[in-house]
Amino acid sequence: MKNPLKTIRETKPLIHHITNWVTIYDCANMTRAFGALPVMAHAPEECADMTGISSALVLNIGTLTSEIIDAMIISATAANEKKIPVVLDAVGVGATKFRDEMAAKLLGSVHIDIIKGNYSEIAKLAGESAETKGVEATSINADPEKIAKEFAKSTSSIVVMTGKEDIISDGKRTFIVKNGHEQMGLIVGTGCMAASVIGLFASVNSDYCEASRDALCYFGIAGELAAKKSNGPGSFKVNLYDEVFNLSDEKAKSMMNFEEQ
Amino acid sequence: MKNPLKTIRETKPLIHHITNWVTIYDCANMTRAFGALPVMAHAPEECADMTGISSALVLNIGTLTSEIIDAMIISATAANEKKIPVVLDAVGVGATKFRDEMAAKLLGSVHIDIIKGNYSEIAKLAGESAETKGVEATSINADPEKIAKEFAKSTSSIVVMTGKEDIISDGKRTFIVKNGHEQMGLIVGTGCMAASVIGLFASVNSDYCEASRDALCYFGIAGELAAKKSNGPGSFKVNLYDEVFNLSDEKAKSMMNFEEQ
């Protein structure tokens, strides 16, 4: 897609989130900074209706409960029917048995178009042995690109593994995104925000693999620009929002750094 | 009222919120920046007691559930008995049937002293045809000032319609507030914060129509001052808090921009 950011800003897609209570504000505010409109609604009585007027659904299990998982299934079912993209951020999979079971329940009940997690979360979802230190990635024993590719094939989903380099695969194409900055890991929530950004890029680009790649490139570029001006995590976060807001497709295209394999 | 901000800072009213999970921190922190004290409590076992020691109650249905609506009714009943102002921010009315029903339930169960929403939310509450794009206003077919005035009459409430210009009516007097800056719409939560600010101004001024007008003028002025120094939504939000904190009644009076109709 030629100018995804311009398209987002012109069409202002509504992005429905059912997310965690830690980073819910930043998921909303980052969606707004990119030019889209966020809405958060988790009541079972209304969540399908809210999905019904939205252009993408972003799910995040960071502070899941069984009730929230039920709401996610209701909304994702509505999203599947409406054929809008569903993004799942598999936060903390591998940390507890309950989280693994609930993630499996989600994947077994609805189609997730884009499954995102860090290296160990995706490895665990894909059936590899992996543990998560809370919501942080730990080392995995297998080749991450192979995991992404094969898990994408078996689920017919786009798989996004985030880390120092991000891996994105649809089972055929695999992109390695090298944009981003280590300061993004020094604040809580950049991973959650990245899932929102993927959701809003996918809402305007039916090639979800390319949309996910572009989302992580653009967001990573804003992180690179913000890092140059920052003295720590406080100022970095302020600058991250300003850089996203001031980003253009032209600027982003000149800084995109990825490989296709 | 001559010096509302000075009065707030001297008396430090306690403002009880039952609000949404997206902007709950900013509702609390903006209350604090103005010099009042926020408290958030939604457990049905304690919410009436918390209202009982407070000077205003602010309700926001941004992420409502049926349980939260029940808690709001308990607290608003206590507020009505205590004769402290109740503010309702009707976030997202028009977006889903459930939200419309729950807002109607609230309005039918307790007296709301100040009903706030964007143009389409208030139009919908008032029985006009209007739709909401999630929590964003869309165009309405009717004259907004007429809606505000008539809805205020029929509910015996102050009606606050926020938009590029804010309309405030008690059915007789109608104020048009022109303070504010478009950058306020570029971050999530300024609408929710505005409801908190209305609550704290109403806690020290029994003329709720004037209090709502002053609240939106003062908050809008802080937004105008912050916008001058900002490079995007990150720095704007930081500056908004600083400008609110450093605002004085004298400064605000010199910049207030409203008409009475």
Added chain:
Amino acid sequence: MKNPLKTIRETKPLIHHITNWVTIYDCANMTRAFGALPVMAHAPEECADMTGISSALVLNIGTLTSEIIDAMIISATAANEKKIPVVLDAVGVGATKFRDEMAAKLLGSVHIDIIKGNYSEIAKLAGESAETKGVEATSINADPEKIAKEFAKSTSSIVVMTGKEDIISDGKRTFIVKNGHEQMGLIVGTGCMAASVIGLFASVNSDYCEASRDALCYFGIAGELAAKKSNGPGSFKVNLYDEVFNLSDEKAKSMMNFEEQ
């Protein structure tokens, strides 16, 4: 302990929080800024497992419900068995009967290693007559140092009373911490963040009395440094994060300001 901050940054302890919905992000992000890893999980099905992989448990009753208290008891029981420190921030005790009862239920069900609150919250917990203005301290009639010392003895806990000066006692030793800055009281959440900081210092130092003292000194020093550069609560908060991130044990040692009594 010689270099607590260096130890935290090298070992990156996982700090499990069951906390309130207002400041949950800041509890997480401040944990991260100090170099530790936060995780938030409150589902009863997983909270014990999450505690089981953590190095400290931080509980905060700021927006408690009976369900959340049950989850706290499950997790604190797991923490007691694992012998990792449990911190309780007794937010709002004294404001409502329900809050007092739930705090008593917690203290009666599990061992809390470090009980933290402002002067009136701790006085109330200790059985003195005290009221809380929402979540703000009010004056108390008794000698706070005596309360801290005797309450520590009767509970076999470390008691932390925060205020203009912080009092920390294990029943034998009593520290008075004079670091900190009044601007810390102008933003919402510094009290909650302080409980997180105590949790992460206690996770690497089995002398919880010394750990609590160091935590409040270090956090207060960052507040002092941030205040010098700030124009209001917006910029103060940004600078607070930057100063925490850039703090070193050497710098902190040179600025620590406490007395032992």
